[in-house]
Amino acid sequence: QIVTNYLISNGVDEKKIAYWFDRRKENMDGISDNDNKVEFMLFKQAAGTGWDCPRASVLVMYREINSAQFHTQTLGRILRIADPKDKDTFKHSALLRTGFLFTNYKRNEVNVPDASSTNKPFVFSAENINGKDIVIDNNMKSDFISRLDYGDLGNAIAFQRSMRDSFDNFFGFTTEIMSPEEKHNKLKQRGVEINTHLINKIIVDAEFEDFDNINSDINTEGRDADFEVSNNDVEKTFTLLCQQLLKEQTEGDTRITNIARSWSPFKSSLRVWLLNSLEYESNTCYKIFINDILKGSNSAFRKVITKSLKDYHPILNHFMSKRKEEIMEREAEVFKIKRYYYYTDDFVLCPTKLCVLKDFYIEKEYTGKINEMEFIQFLEQKVDTLEWWFKNGDYGKDYFALKYFNTTKDKESLFYPDWIIKLKDNKIGIFDTKGGQTASSQETIEKAEALNKYIKQLNKIGGCEHEFIGGIVIKENEQWYYNDNSSYSYRQGKLDDWKLLVDLF
Structure with missing residues (x-):
């Protein structure tokens, strides 16, 4: 909106401004035509791929871009032949072959297209014999491979349901209404202690006079004191453990490659089960969970988490298969x-x-x-x-x-x-x-x-x-x-x- 207001304040007719965003597309019809009245297009990432407007010649880029590929793709959009029929003029005119980039990036931060074959400007064009797109046969569709598997958990709701069923089955929870005491007893039978305190041991009153001997003195100096971990640190520890537990999975049917996209729905699903099963407030549930996880290989929750990921694997495969069919049906051209x-x-x-x-x-x-x-x-x-x-x-x-x-x-x-x-x-x-x-x-x-x-x-x-x-x-x-x-x-x-x-x- 700031950019729009700036353009309007400088005399630009709002009808000459196009918008290409995920949830807003305006004045985009016919924008590639050389006689189109639109003079400005505002976008974030959309124009980096899948967009063709050869008459575009100026790019204003004021944003952070993490991908060098996005740089070169977007800059390539302002190096096209505006009129393929006039290719000779384009070839011999330095001005027509020049694109203009305005940016607040430093010179060494801008990835300008190099001279490789993938980034060279087009200098020749060829028109087909019909002078328009030729449909060979309406049944002849070209395949494509859309990115379907992001290495994550896929459908978060389906994962939450699957985790619930796996956990309930592992701990022996039935479909019948169970009291908190009955659930706690089931957890204890699996080795989970209902310990609502999370203690952190620290060294107090220790004095070290010789730095060179600190490694040996640290075992004898001062005394240990137990401190209850703060609620804020409990939340942080629970979050970090959710990420770590996913990273630890190595088997093919449990391994999650995209932790960044997965830990949040994993944490949410785990949190929902803990709240419903333990019937304590969230931080108390986290403490019970963390205490068990700290047992290492003896942890019951480590075992059930691995089991729940295995149980979910066929559900995930089915979800990916359906997603693939839907995308193919929707996008095959x-x-x-x-x-x-x-x-x-x-x-x-x-x-x-x-x-x-x-x-x-x-x-x-x-x-x-x-x-x-x-x-x-x-x-x-x-x-x-x-x-x-x-x-x-x-x-x-x-x-x-x-x-x-x-x-x-x-x-x-x-x-x-x-x-x-x-x-x-x-x-x-x-x-x-x-x-x-x-x-x-x-x-x-x-x-x-x-x-x-x-x-x-x-x-x-x-x-x-x-x-x-x-x-x-x-x-x-x-x-x-x-x-x-x-x-x-x-x-x-x-x-x-x-x-x-x-x-x-």
């Missing part, structure tokens, strides 16, 4: 070949006739380029049967991706097939070219079988607009072969399960 693609000066123009982009740019140097250029030459010869081909990218939501399980990393990963082609008989092909040892790697096996499964699923959909084909492609004996089998394998010179690609054309 039909893949589109964008109207424009942008490139840095690491790319060079390559003349083609059948590429879906009017100008095809390819990286100057990369592993596998020779193989891919030979494949382009093969496609370019199929004028009679091939409508167009598209060279897919390696990352990002602007390109087509499939999920597969990467056994090496033991997690889901994204696979970006190299090529999408459209034949004049209405078939859509999704292919990935390989060469040498990569064709027989475990990663290629996993990608090939994921692609085969995806194509089969598309072809089973009723009313699908196209027939889909595809697989892994290799070149042997100066001919291109493809493998579309459910179970993929490759050995050089052994191509019994492979088919000639030319037969598809």
Whole structure:
């Protein structure tokens, strides 16, 4: 509001101010259009990712930013080509290629984009042949991997219920109404002492004359005195123990990796159970709990905490699975070949006739380029049967991706097939070219079988607009072969399960 008031006081029309916050989005419609009337956009983190407004050229950054990646991503937003059709003017105009940053950070605290390929400004653009986004098929959706597992407890309410059930079962609490005395007796049977005092021993009246001998004198000088720990220190100790107890868990089905996100709901759940079970005020409950935990391996609460985390593990897995399904259903998008693609000066123009982009740019140097250029030459010869081909990218939501399980990393990963082609008989092909040892790697096996499964699923959909084909492609004996089998394998010179690609054309 302070910034808004400042802008208005300096003559800025409020209609020319846009807001992009979690709970407030105003005047954002059409903001990327070059003729849009909005001149200022206020944001926190939203513009760092998933936002594209090439006409933006000035950034005012007055806030603490902890991630260097956020710096470079956000600064990259003011280094775009405002009008892709005018790329030559952009390339030769220093003013158009310049972004302006105003900040109260010191020079050495600002991470300016470096000269690496991920941070270079775009200097080339390519428009597709239709002059608008191309939807290949409404059933052809591109996968993504959303961050689902934050290493925390997931659903706090579900955890609280699970902890309650685990604790009640461990201590023998029944569903019937039990008196406080009955509950205390059950706790005592498990070795929990109902000790409502938390004592801290300190040394008093000790005098040390020789500092060099303090290590030995400390055991004999003065006397021990017991002091009741203050309520404030009891609360602090309980909180620290909640964090420490989570850190101590090492087994796979009890280990919590994100302590920072987990200790608070863990503490809250534990507090609720203690209050309901002991029926004392909170600090007295904490004292009983702390005294038991200080027994180390003999602590009953240590045992039940580990048990409760194990009991919750399948519930957490189910919760994560449901969250994944909901996100996939909500966010999966039909893949589109964008109207424009942008490139840095690491790319060079390559003349083609059948590429879906009017100008095809390819990286100057990369592993596998020779193989891919030979494949382009093969496609370019199929004028009679091939409508167009598209060279897919390696990352990002602007390109087509499939999920597969990467056994090496033991997690889901994204696979970006190299090529999408459209034949004049209405078939859509999704292919990935390989060469040498990569064709027989475990990663290629996993990608090939994921692609085969995806194509089969598309072809089973009723009313699908196209027939889909595809697989892994290799070149042997100066001919291109493809493998579309459910179970993929490759050995050089052994191509019994492979088919000639030319037969598809």
